[in-house]
Amino acid sequence: RMRHELELTVGSRDALPGWILAEGDTIFVQIGSDSTVLCLAQSPTLASTLIDHPAPVALHVKIIAQRLSKFCPGKQIFVSTDQVEEESSLFWADICRQLREKVEEIRKMDTVA
Numbered sequence: 001r002m003r004h005e006l007e008l009t010v011g012s013r014d015a016l017p018g019w020i021l022a023e024g025d026t027i028f029v030q031i032g033s034d035s036t037v038l039c040l041a042q043s044p045t046l047a048s049t050l051i052d053h054p055a056p057v058a059l060h061v062k063i064i065a066q067r068l069s070k071f072c073p074g075k076q077i078f079v080s081t082d083q084v085e086e087e088s089s090l091f092w093a094d095i096c097r098q099l100r101e102k103v104e105e106i107r108k109m110d111t112v113a
Contacts, residue, residue, distance in 0.1 A: 004106055010094045016083070020099070022106050027072060029064075029099060031081040040080040043069040057084045060092035064099065071100055072107070 006018035008031065021028040030037075039058050040051040043065040065079040086092070 004102065006098075006102060008095055008098050010091050016095075020102055020106060022103075022110065025074060026076045026078070027068065027103065029068070029077070029079045031061075031064075031079065031095060031099075032083045036082040037080040038082050038084045040078065041065040042076065042078050044076075051080070056087045057081065057092075060089070064092065064096045067096055068099065068103060072103060 002021075004020045004022075006020065007015040008018055009015050016032060017034075018029070018031045019034065020030075037051060039061050041058070041062040041064070043062070061079050061081055065077045068079070069075065069077045
């Protein structure tokens, strides 16, 4: 499978890098630099935060994993990030929307292939 590079944009901030990798029944999502994973969540099996972080980011990352899981039934979702300083709910809602759009685009490409 191919790794799909992301450029996530929120407001007037610089583009945030990331990627999505869809492999079989698993979807991996990285938000931010992939050199450091400070928070990791998975859903639906054992829906939990695997690498927890004391900042509110852990909840936002878990919510993104759960929402993508509902959007992709039967898939195991892993979401990781290094963006632990970001606490804005609007920021994470916007990131979630962009990820969902990209996952939908990837799923359409997979059904065509």
